[in-house]
Amino acid sequence: MNLVAIGRVQSPLTLREDAPKQGDEGAPDAWLVFDEAVAEGLDGIVAGDELLLLTWLDQAERDVLKVIPRGDRSRGVQGVFNTRSPDRPNPIGLHRVTVLEVNGPRLHVRNLEALDGTPIVDVKPLLRSIEER
Amino acid sequence: MNLVAIGRVQSPLTLREDAPKQGDEGAPDAWLVFDEAVAEGLDGIVAGDELLLLTWLDQAERDVLKVIPRGDRSRGVQGVFNTRSPDRPNPIGLHRVTVLEVNGPRLHVRNLEALDGTPIVDVKPLLRSIEER
Numbered sequence: 001m002n003l004v005a006i007g008r009v010q011s012p013l014t015l016r017e018d019a020p021k022q023g024d025e026g027a028p029d030a031w032l033v034f035d036e037a038v039a040e041g042l043d044g045i046v047a048g049d050e051l052l053l054l055t056w057l058d059q060a061e062r063d064v065l066k067v068i069p070r071g072d073r074s075r076g077v078q079g080v081f082n083t084r085s086p087d088r089p090n091p092i093g094l095h096r097v098t099v100l101e102v103n104g105p106r107l108h109v110r111n112l113e114a115l116d117g118t119p120i121v122d123v124k125p126l127l128r129s130i131e132e133r
Numbered sequence: 134m135n136l137v138a139i140g141r142v143q144s145p146l147t148l149r150e151d152a153p154k155q156g157d158e159g160a161p162d163a164w165l166v167f168d169e170a171v172a173e174g175l176d177g178i179v180a181g182d183e184l185l186l187l188t189w190l191d192q193a194e195r196d197v198l199k200v201i202p203r204g205d206r207s208r209g210v211q212g213v214f215n216t217r218s219p220d221r222p223n224p225i226g227l228h229r230v231t232v233l234e235v236n237g238p239r240l241h242v243r244n245l246e247a248l249d250g251t252p253i254v255d256v257k258p259l260l261r262s263i264e265e266r
Contacts, residue, residue: 001136001189001252003223019211022260028258038222041198043212053215056134065174079176081184081256089171090136090254092187092225119134121223127155 003056005119007034007105008040014116016059021084023095023111030112032120039105042123047102053095055114059129060091061097071124136189138252139174140167147249149192151157154203154217155227156244163245165253172238177257180235186228187255188247193224225254 011030013019020027032053034042046050062086066077080088097109144163146152165186167175178184182252197220199210213221232241 001138001254003134003136006222007135038198038214041212041214041221043199043210044215045212049215052227054223054227058134065171065177068230077176079174079178081174082177082182082258082262086255088137088174088255092189092255094185094187094227094257096260107147121134122221122225124217124227126213127217127229 003121005056005121006038007120009112009116009118009120010054011112011114011116013113016115019115020113023097023113027111027113029108029110032107032109032115033098034105034120036105040104042107043093045099045102045107047099049099050126051097051099052124052126053097053109053112053120055093055095056121057086057091057093058119058120059115060086060088062089062091064088067111093118096126136254138189138254139171140165140253142188142245142247142249143255144245144247144249146246146259147256149248152248153246156230156246158246160244160246161231162241162243163247165240165242167238169238175240178232178235178240180232182232183259184230184232184247185257185259186230186242186245186253188226188228189252189254190219190224190226191220191252192248193219194244195222195224223243226251
């Protein structure tokens with residue numbers, strides 16, 4: 001099961017310790033820069049769309065199964081699958097973003113906590129209600 | 134970027150043509166059977182939890198960039214990243230499920246459209262509102 005990078009995040013965030021835990025906790029806007037080879041896969045995406053972005057968190061540790069969520073000891077130790085920790089066996093990042101602008105194979109998105117250079121592996125639309133699909 | 138299977142889906146669904154497009158479109162309940170090696174990563178997950186399950190859709194085609202969503206020609210051809218088609222460069226399935234029962238390293242979940250034997254690659258909790266994190 002091999003993932004291929006289909007693009008990269010372009011962001012002012014460069015250090016893991018500077019990144020908010022979630023996008024809505026003060027993360028900057030960022031560009032999603034897709035490879036030309038997959039650009040036609042973006043057809044139909046427009047400004048205002050809400051997307052789920054999947055990334056490969058290449059600075060994560062993969063041998064971690066227990067964490068203290070948000071470093072808050074009062075919450076105790078939890079299994080990683082019950083947390084959003086980037087450290088986990090398959091460090092796939094899942095980010096909900098709003099598209100601000102589409103510029104060819106580049107999407108400008110609001111509030112993304114992923115670091116500059118993070119590989120993009122997939123993009124999906126939010127699911128609409130069952131009546132609207 | 135190599136994914137490792139951390140478990141498998143156990144489901145009565147065995148044929149892609151029998152699988153609903155989304156879990157809430159009549160998919161059966163299923164078991165998520167995790168490898169013992171990652172079982173402690175599940176600590177804290179209880180019945181009633183809502184999870185995001187990430188799978189590897191091993192029957193998908195990876196060289197598809199344009200599709201007709203849900204086979205409905207009136208909607209025209211769309212880029213795969215603007216659809217939930219399983220056929221896409223990195224065929225990661227994203228499924229929102231409710232936990233019905235926890236039995237050691239096995240989670241029984243409601244309404245899962247993934248096929249029997251599908252590799253599990255990650256599980257994450259739904260994000261709570263910013264005040265509750």
